[in-house]
Amino acid sequence: MDLSGDNPSRRCSARIEKLNSQKPPCKVSKYREEAESKSKRNPKRKRSDKTVKPKNSSKIEKNTEMKAQLDGVDEADKVKEASDDVVVAKEAPEEVVVAKAVTDANAKEGEGKSAHAVVRAAIRSFYTHYLHFVQEEEKRCGKVEADNESVKDDSKTKKIMKKGDSPKYNSKNSSRRPDSKALAKKTVKKGDAPKDNGKNSSRRPDLKALTNMLGTGTALRPNRIGSIPGIDVGHQFFSRAEMVAVGFHNHWLNGIDYVGKNGNKLQIEDFSRYTLPITVAIVISGQYEDDLDNCEDVVYTGQGGNNLLGNKQQIGHQKLERGNLGLKNSLDQKVPVRVIRGHESKISYVGKVYTYDGLYQVVSYWAETGISGFTVYKFRLKRLEGQPSLTTAQVQFTRGQIPNSISDIRGLVCKDISGGLENIPIPATNVVDDPPVAPTGFTYFSKIEVPKSMKLPTQVRGCACKGNCVNSRDCSCAKLNGTDFAYVNRDGGRIIEPKAVVFECGPNCGCGPECVNRTSQKGLRYRLEVFRTAKKGWAVRSWDFIPSGAAVIEYIGKLRETSDVNDPENNYVFDIDCLQTMKGLDGREKRVGDVPLPSYMVNDEDMDKGPEYCLDAGNSGNVARFINHSCQPNLFVQCVLSTHHDAKLARVVLFASDNIPPLKELSYDYGYALDSVLGPDGEVKQLECFCGAADCRKRLF
The missing domain is CATH 2.30.280.10 (SRA-YDG)
Incomplete structure (x- = not known):
């Protein structure tokens, strides 16, 4: 959410721990003492806590x-x-x-x-x-395809072999000679096909x-x-x-x-x-x-x-x-x-x-x-x-009133705020201000900016798959997600349900860039537009239909330690709170689709304390910094691990929780608890919410 100038919906206070529900908000002496004991305040940060929790659909008895x-x-x-x-x-x-x-x-x-x-x-x-x-x-069709290929190969072998002939084998490899009965079972007559031939049984x-x-x-x-x-x-x-x-x-x-x-x-x-x-x-x-x-x-x-x-x-x-x-x-x-x-x-x-x-x-x-x-x-x-x-x-x-090209947009103030860094231009429009102005005060980055002084975790070895990962039993990355991949291939990749963390294939994996387990790494897939609103500052919408479960955009900013971010005027800080979400700390909702992290990835002390790292998009970031809060959002936050397996440094990706029609504003829940933000004087701060949702809480915090 853009909160520059004197916008009434500006977030401008530091975020603190969730208030004790038994303490009335008006009594703030305890919090003033805590504030005074610190030399600097931590600013409020967007959290990935309140998200959609679809059901983990296991086998359910059928009507x-x-x-x-x-x-x-x-x-x-x-x-x-x-x-x-x-x-x-x-x-x-x-x-x-x-x-x-x-x-x-x-x-x-x-x-x-x-x-x-x-x-x-x-x-x-x-x-x-x-x-x-x-x-x-998809798994059934993959099996049918594999069976059909096997039938074709066996049919070719049968045609090559003359009647009465037998395959020639090197004596050194005689132990690999197949059993004749097994070979006969695999050989099919002309016109035969596997029983499960796809369409008819689906x-x-x-x-x-x-x-x-x-x-x-x-x-x-x-x-x-x-x-x-x-x-x-x-x-x-x-x-x-x-x-x-x-x-x-x-x-x-x-x-x-x-x-x-x-x-x-x-x-x-x-x-x-x-x-x-x-x-x-x-x-x-x-x-x-x-x-x-x-x-x-x-x-x-x-x-x-x-x-x-x-x-x-x-x-x-x-x-x-x-x-x-x-x-x-x-x-x-x-x-x-x-x-x-x-x-x-x-x-x-x-x-x-x-x-x-x-x-x-x-x-x-x-x-x-x-x-x-x-x-x-x-x-x-x-x-x-x-x-x-x-x-x-x-x-x-x-389609609403989707323009045919960027030049046709009413109120165009910038043809591409990414400056060519994204594979699809992101225009900005403003029909609210007079004179109209473009988004300013930040440098566009398409990748996370890592300070030279910060040491990143060691890259993981990755899976040994070739081409695309198709078998979850063979892919070591898929096994980390539970029993199967977190995504389906449909529509370029869609996540089945939110999880505390998703393990994707990384740079050391044998699969290619089109692998379904790299869904969030495929760059910008939808034509996005940044537009000015009357009450919420800048906002983001898509010119394209976005199906539920689709990866929309990764939240990009400068990777920083939370203890180093002390500017109360910085409203674009996103806590990487993957571990805290897994444990349900500070009011975060645990997700049904969670898969426990392997023991070597978890440190109880890390899970008990607050987020150690954050993404700061105050001065540099991507289009995700302009996406507004809503009490009824159509996006949810998903933490993703690909290059390494340190959940404290997970990537933050926004996925579609609903089918989003063209020109619908994109939004996600910032995750603030009511009465959880204190001002410089120690008083509880309140900020009106303008999301307009039917179930709006009326206050952002």
Whole structure:
């Protein structure tokens, strides 16, 4: 956060240890004595304590009914119509409602907070599950590829060998001669293929993640007519499975979400005063050839009789039943319907983005002969007044108003604040100040500046992998992270869940720069922009969509000992508190994905005392110094070790905790405890927070 000049959100006090909760903040004599006993005060520092804690998704029992529906569903040509009933976990406990339905790891984040926080926690949990299953699929596909290569090699060997011939072996190496039976087992007939040949036996990771959440009762089940708390008009989903996970649209396949007579018992009780079925939500995504969408006024084609193989043509008559009858009953009972529009988009792993466009009222319906000659039911819906304007009415709904080039930016004050040091230019804009000014007072560095007087730890030996590290059982670096790599290959590398520390491959490893276990070392991957705000000084946003788990930027500054940083006006100091986070000291939240450090890396005395080193970006640093605090951040802090294994000197990297749409401001939680900062007079200092989040604490410290 930029805090220069007289900005009201400036941080300008020294950070101290968290106040004793039993001591009232107004009594500061104890702290004044502590302050006077020191010749210099330690300035406040950004900490990596309050971060997102997605669930460590181990093997979770699956919901058998949902499993039967999802098994084998991988491509559109495999899809069949889903069950008539709303897809929910049967016999779910009554307390599994919006305020409680989050995974254990996200429960603290969701409980007692706003509906937005609960929804966000559920979505984060969904993507943690999703990335775990992506990793499983990557390993499975890697095994299939290896098996196929083995089959090809054996087939070539068989062709080369004539009938009755046997391989020639050097007598010196006769002990290496393979057993003839084993060779016969490996040899396959022409046309044969491994049983697990990839696509046919796979299941989409998002559907497997959904199965887990439904089977364990951690998916949200708001059971509401109308808008869902925590999901505003314009909210974007990146798959239908994600919508099911938060209870916004309870069919991962069908376009109509309705409550049927044979649905979940608790759900039926919630709608006991209505004539069932009733439709509560529809998805408009162009799947029916008879659809007509004018945004405010929609003619929606009912369900049934559609060719789900992909050509969208009717192949049968529709009936007034299930979702169609639900729409008719919604008309009769004046039940508003949530409308979600799907649009093709490359940023989504399913090729579509689904946007909530608000509530519509069914105003009429009729049956007619459709384009293909079959009976179809049509439903006219009109958008209710008094709602925010549509976002999907414009072509750029997923892109905002992203300029085509840097020269097109309004308020451009600097074309590249990095001066060419980053592989992607970072422009700066200012439409707030008059006259507009550019960021000043610092020198841009793309690598950590290490004083000559500071001795760095010895570099580790590294793994013996060649090319890219693919087998976690063979990679010595991966073993340090637990049972597997911390990342998946998807989207250029994404971390599955936050950890106290991640061990990456380093300069002495045998793998190349594209190795998945070097995800945070690949430089700037997204087009970032520094822009001026009215209340928070400088801020950072991305022109590109950033998927959850992606490495965004490393916090760069001058490496210093914390005892040497005594300037209370320096607001860009970041404590390297990896060890303290692991132990949960000073109110830091321990992470579910933690893996204990090997004993030779841990010194109990180091863990008990405060951070020994910090990154000072006051006079020199990178774009990360401009990223603001938020009480509901979309980034989290991750400590990473690669060159060495000294956690006191870990690299500090910011990762995406959510799917971040273009032009959304980037933010992370600075980690300050309330009433934890004293001024020069020993009084507790307070600083107003302007993050604007629904769960804002109103004070930064």
